[in-house]
Amino acid sequence: MRHFFFTVLKLGLALFVVGALAIGLYATHLDRIVQERFSGSLWALPAKVYARALELYVGLPLSPAQLERELRRLGYRSTEGAPRAGEYRKAGAEWEVYARHAEHFDGEEPERLLRLRFEAERLSGLWDAERVPVAVARLEPLVIGSFYPDKQEDRVMLRLQDTPPLLVHALLAVEDRAYFEHHGVNPWTIMRAMLVNIGSGELTQGGSTITQQLAKNFFLSHERTLVRKLNELIMAVELELHYSKEQILEAYLNEVWLGQEGSRAIHGFGLASEFYFGRPIAELAPDQIALLVGMVKGASYYNPRRNPERALERRNVVLGVMAQQGLLKPEQLDLWRARPLGVTENANAGQGLYPAFLQLVSQQLRREYDENSLSTLGLKIYTTLDPEAQMQVEKAVQEQLPVLEKSRKLPVDSLQAAAVITEPVSGEILAMLGDRNPRFSGFNRALDARRPIGSLVKPAIYLTALERPAQFTLSSLIADEPMTIEQAGSPPWSPQNYDHRFRGDVPLYKALANSLNLPAVRVGLDVSVQEVAATVERLGGRAPEKPTPSMLLGALDMAPVEVTQMMQTLAAGGFRTPMRAIRAVLDADGQPLARYVLTVRQDAQPQPVFLVTYAMQATVREGTAAALGRALPALRLAGKTGTTNDMRDSWFAGFSADRLMVVWVGRDDNQPTKLTGGSGALPIFTQVIRALPQQPRPAEAPQGIEWVTTDLSTGRRATAACPAAVDLPYIEGSAPVEWSGCGEVAPNDFLDPSARPGAQGVDSGSNEESLVDWLNKIIP
Amino acid sequence: MTYNSMKNNRFLIILIAGGLLSACATTPAPSIYKGGQASKPAPTVDENAPVVRALSAPGFKETPLQAKPLPAKPLSSYAPSALAPSTPMTPGVDYAQSATSAAGAQANTQISTQANIQANAGVAAASNQINSAKSMTTAKLDSGVGQVNQATASANKAAGTLALPAASLSGSPAARQLASSADAAMARGDLTASAASLERALRIEPNNAGLWSRLAEVRLRQGDTVQAEQLALKANGLAGGDAALRSRNDQIVAQARGR
Numbered sequence A: 001m002r003h004f005f006f007t008v009l010k011l012g013l014a015l016f017v018v019g020a021l022a023i024g025l026y027a028t029h030l031d032r033i034v035q036e037r038f039s040g041s042l043w044a045l046p047a048k049v050y051a052r053a054l055e056l057y058v059g060l061p062l063s064p065a066q067l068e069r070e071l072r073r074l075g076y077r078s079t080e081g082a083p084r085a086g087e088y089r090k091a092g093a094e095w096e097v098y099a100r101h102a103e104h105f106d107g108e109e110p111e112r113l114l115r116l117r118f119e120a121e122r123l124s125g126l127w128d129a130e131r132v133p134v135a136v137a138r139l140e141p142l143v144i145g146s147f148y149p150d151k152q153e154d155r156v157m158l159r160l161q162d163t164p165p166l167l168v169h170a171l172l173a174v175e176d177r178a179y180f181e182h183h184g185v186n187p188w189t190i191m192r193a194m195l196v197n198i199g200s201g202e203l204t205q206g207g208s209t210i211t212q213q214l215a216k217n218f219f220l221s222h223e224r225t226l227v228r229k230l231n232e233l234i235m236a237v238e239l240e241l242h243y244s245k246e247q248i249l250e251a252y253l254n255e256v257w258l259g260q261e262g263s264r265a266i267h268g269f270g271l272a273s274e275f276y277f278g279r280p281i282a283e284l285a286p287d288q289i290a291l292l293v294g295m296v297k298g299a300s301y302y303n304p305r306r307n308p309e310r311a312l313e314r315r316n317v318v319l320g321v322m323a324q325q326g327l328l329k330p331e332q333l334d335l336w337r338a339r340p341l342g343v344t345e346n347a348n349a350g351q352g353l354y355p356a357f358l359q360l361v362s363q364q365l366r367r368e369y370d371e372n373s374l375s376t377l378g379l380k381i382y383t384t385l386d387p388e389a390q391m392q393v394e395k396a397v398q399e400q401l402p403v404l405e406k407s408r409k410l411p412v413d414s415l416q417a418a419a420v421i422t423e424p425v426s427g428e429i430l431a432m433l434g435d436r437n438p439r440f441s442g443f444n445r446a447l448d449a450r451r452p453i454g455s456l457v458k459p460a461i462y463l464t465a466l467e468r469p470a471q472f473t474l475s476s477l478i479a480d481e482p483m484t485i486e487q488a489g490s491p492p493w494s495p496q497n498y499d500h501r502f503r504g505d506v507p508l509y510k511a512l513a514n515s516l517n518l519p520a521v522r523v524g525l526d527v528s529v530q531e532v533a534a535t536v537e538r539l540g541g542r543a544p545e546k547p548t549p550s551m552l553l554g555a556l557d558m559a560p561v562e563v564t565q566m567m568q569t570l571a572a573g574g575f576r577t578p579m580r581a582i583r584a585v586l587d588a589d590g591q592p593l594a595r596y597v598l599t600v601r602q603d604a605q606p607q608p609v610f611l612v613t614y615a616m617q618a619t620v621r622e623g624t625a626a627a628l629g630r631a632l633p634a635l636r637l638a639g640k641t642g643t644t645n646d647m648r649d650s651w652f653a654g655f656s657a658d659r660l661m662v663v664w665v666g667r668d669d670n671q672p673t674k675l676t677g678g679s680g681a682l683p684i685f686t687q688v689i690r691a692l693p694q695q696p697r698p699a700e701a702p703q704g705i706e707w708v709t710t711d712l713s714t715g716r717r718a719t720a721a722c723p724a725a726v727d728l729p730y731i732e733g734s735a736p737v738e739w740s741g742c743g744e745v746a747p748n749d750f751l752d753p754s755a756r757p758g759a760q761g762v763d764s765g766s767n768e769e770s771l772v773d774w775l776n777k778i779i780p
Numbered sequence B: 001m002t003y004n005s006m007k008n009n010r011f012l013i014i015l016i017a018g019g020l021l022s023a024c025a026t027t028p029a030p031s032i033y034k035g036g037q038a039s040k041p042a043p044t045v046d047e048n049a050p051v052v053r054a055l056s057a058p059g060f061k062e063t064p065l066q067a068k069p070l071p072a073k074p075l076s077s078y079a080p081s082a083l084a085p086s087t088p089m090t091p092g093v094d095y096a097q098s099a100t101s102a103a104g105a106q107a108n109t110q111i112s113t114q115a116n117i118q119a120n121a122g123v124a125a126a127s128n129q130i131n132s133a134k135s136m137t138t139a140k141l142d143s144g145v146g147q148v149n150q151a152t153a154s155a156n157k158a159a160g161t162l163a164l165p166a167a168s169l170s171g172s173p174a175a176r177q178l179a180s181s182a183d184a185a186m187a188r189g190d191l192t193a194s195a196a197s198l199e200r201a202l203r204i205e206p207n208n209a210g211l212w213s214r215l216a217e218v219r220l221r222q223g224d225t226v227q228a229e230q231l232a233l234k235a236n237g238l239a240g241g242d243a244a245l246r247s248r249n250d251q252i253v254a255q256a257r258g259r
Helices: A002-039 A064-073 A165-175 A187-200 A210-219 A226-242 A245-255 A268-277 A286-295 A308-324 A330-338 A355-368 A371-376 A387-407 A454-466 A508-513 A517-527 A529-539 A549-553 A560-571 A606-622 A626-631 A677-691 A771-775 B003-026 B103-107 B173-187 B191-204 B209-221 B225-238 B243-257
Strands: A047-050 A087-091 A094-099 A102-104 A107-109 A112-119 A122-128 A143-147 A153-155 A257-261 A264-267 A380-383 A416-423 A428-433 A477-480 A485-487 A490-493 A504-507 A582-586 A592-595 A638-643 A649-655 A660-666 A705-711 A725-731 B115-118 B127-130 B136-140 B146-152
Touching: A002 A210, A002 A226, A047 A355, A064 A087, A064 A094, A064 A112, A064 A387, A143 A355, A153 A268, A165 A210, A165 A245, A165 A286, A165 A308, A210 A226, A210 A245, A226 A245, A245 A268, A257 A268, A257 A286, A264 A268, A268 A286, A286 A308, A286 A330, A308 A330, A355 A371, A355 A380, A355 A428, A355 A582, A387 A416, A387 A428, A387 A660, A387 A677, A416 A560, A416 A677, A454 A508, A454 A517, A454 A529, A454 A549, A454 A560, A454 A606, A454 A638, A454 A649, A477 A508, A477 A517, A504 A508, A508 A517, A508 A606, A517 A529, A517 A549, A529 A549, A529 A560, A560 A606, A560 A638, A560 A649, A560 A660, A592 B191, A606 A626, A606 A638, A606 A705, A606 A725, A626 A677, A638 A677, A649 A677, A660 A677, B173 B191, B173 B209, B191 B209, B209 B225, B209 B243, B225 B243
Parallel strands: A047 A380, A153 A264, A592 B146
Antiparallel strands: A047 A143, A087 A094, A094 A112, A102 A107, A112 A122, A257 A264, A380 A582, A416 A428, A416 A660, A477 A504, A485 A490, A582 A592, A638 A649, A649 A660, A705 A725, B115 B127, B136 B146
8 A cells, every 4th residue: 555655656756757847848948939039139120211301491481281281291280279299289370389309310309399480381480489599490200101021010119118107007907917016927817717727628718917918929829729828828937037027018018919901010009009090109198098008909809990889998998997097087087988089090191102202212222222121120211202292293193184184085094194303403302103093003104114205305405505605505596497317228307397387597595495396406416416315314314325316306215203314404503413212221220321412413514504494494484385484483494395296295394493393194005195295294293383382493694604685586686675685695705796786677476575565476375285385296 | 528638638737837836946036026116126137047138129229127117106197188189198208329420330431541642832731632532331231231321431530631711601590500510510520410411401402502512521521522523513603703602612622633
């Protein structure tokens, strides 16, 4: 009997020792997993892409409506009381904006109250809370996208000390009240669970601590098996052995899954706050905190957007717990419970809204970073996108294309469009549209659709000519007469104006302003096609390797971005600035990895560029884009229409002092659109430019330019009394010397209608669509 | 539920208990943070545990454990406001790590500067020829992927001897403030910050010649003679009748060309 007892005891002891050993070994194995996970980066952090930050300063062209749109995009709320961070208040002409703390790639902005005053669509005053003038301030940049890893987990890292204490307390009150007392597992709940489970033979009782939940989320599957539970318990204890309560809690706050948007998983309270309420977590009210805490139990089941009733019920349960735990005044409980959920309609103001622009950003980034770095290192990418400009161009295209289709009796949705807006001096791309549907993220016409540019090549022809001041000036008379070009290996070519009319001698700048074909070909051949092609490339465009005379009428293909680059060099006075979509890339700690700095290169002399720009201003004032000049006379815009064969492509490129825009309208099947540059792209350009705050082109000429009153009919000097005389800029030394004796010569009807009151120019007549633009047809 | 599976489950549950017991018996008890005890020192990582580099992910600063222990007592109540959702709490924001500095980028910067000082008998002052290759700052990503930084590295010391007349401070208050903070950054040798301020100012006033001239000087000091020259030319194109500024720009061009 005794013998038997000892045998049993020994056996039991041996069993126990073996079991404990096995468990111990297994635990060591798990321990390694736990520590490995925590030794590196806890999470793969997607790179975040930011729009430009709005700079505020006195004199900024900005309307109250534009400011309000910007604030709303950033999740600021209008209030009638004294604003707190993330709120603003309108009081007549004066606004109070409580700007949030913001990190920029080149410094940071404190959280502070700003007082703003508007006058005539301009910011006329900017002060801080104590009415001390503020020279310049900027709002935080809008998040416009992320580069996700394969798992597509998105999160905004939240530090424990930045987490509202109420959130932490509410979370612990609901999920794990004994968190600061237990060792990772709560023996009492485990014991209770065990008793129940042994009785039933099933593992139904929960009792998971925060630590266990974290262990489960981090290391384990979501199936409910006993082995998983065992692992979870061991790992929870091990987590607590190695890491502090705060570290575990902070990891939990960032790990917990709180929603889904397509394939993008919303993890952590930091992102959830942005995702559901459109504002940082520090600004959440207790009822909003309660909603997020309640969603931990089941973010899909309690999804406030899809299941608002369940979510509301759950939130109110959490509010009840909070009151019961003394986190809320019990007498205010009903007030909190009566409040609506308050979630925003859209998941995120900026995310996914700008596919064309993000395509460009990602193209550049992928050249310089590998996929893994982009999707895991938490890089911060500061871009140049101006959401306001982007919104305006989207709006204009969406409004204008249906009108154009209707007026030209084209099939619905047959027209396509692409557009690029830049700040020409810095080369920064403010907006990009690659499809008439701005949310479409496929083929990006702004980047990749190379189409014939038509008359947009003419500024390059005339620049090449005006760079020879001894030979060409703005008043040089160019023969608008029939011509035939002999080409080796090709039949002779006789370019035509659209109306088959010939106007005799035309001053050079009028030939450009009215986009006449024959003078352009004549001048182009004079300076040589190769020279014109070289100028196109010098300005940043793309020219064919073996240019033919047909290039002079625009038979060269360019994408809208390439046209933009070319026009930008003209807009910036001959200085070429590479276009930029990215300003800087910072690592997750805010250390700069790359700065994309402003660089310039003088590729053309300022004086001839000024002359071409003058002629392009004449295009807007009195030429093929006169409708634009009538609509926006004060901006002194320069521009050029472009139309191609059979009106398949309609282009417009134009610029003020600080905005440049290129618009293309056409069809993907390359069928005729019945639109000229002036009738298709120009209305879109006009609508956008009218809506954008900007500065007029400066009237001053660069050094080396002199102004001479010129008789346009002879190209000679004249007095102001001469009816056909205008003041024209010349490169010093190139102005005409001889006097015309104007007055004896009858003014030509075509010439300078503006000089003779009541005269109707051929090009700027009463027709909305310029007749001469109509002529602007390419002969292949 | 069959008898067998029940037995199986019971055995496992006993094993859990055994495992937990053995774990407790073999490892020292962890130090546990008791919420709310203000005097409690920061919890430490168990010394017996293998070396752990705790919680350091990008953007994830290790929690300073001494900071702000969670109050054990319930917080004061939060009053709902009838009009707008109020935010009773604004946690202290740690500004410490966010300031952008050139330090990180410059840490692994390779500077290739060759400064020759040529005494020119015809000219009273010796002009500095900063004949520096456009130096590239290479920053490494954590993943080991090299990334070329376009910011040109500095040839600070050589440029320290530059003697350019100060550019006038004109324009709007915003441009003037940014220009003067650029000047201050340049004075303390932070050329990256100086250039950033100037670019910001140029976005506000793209035709301000003084800003372009300053940016040219920054690039000259950084040894980027190509950009220094181009920017000075750009400044000259906008300088109009400002003779002092034109002369300053001409000096930059001359120094950049090494004449």
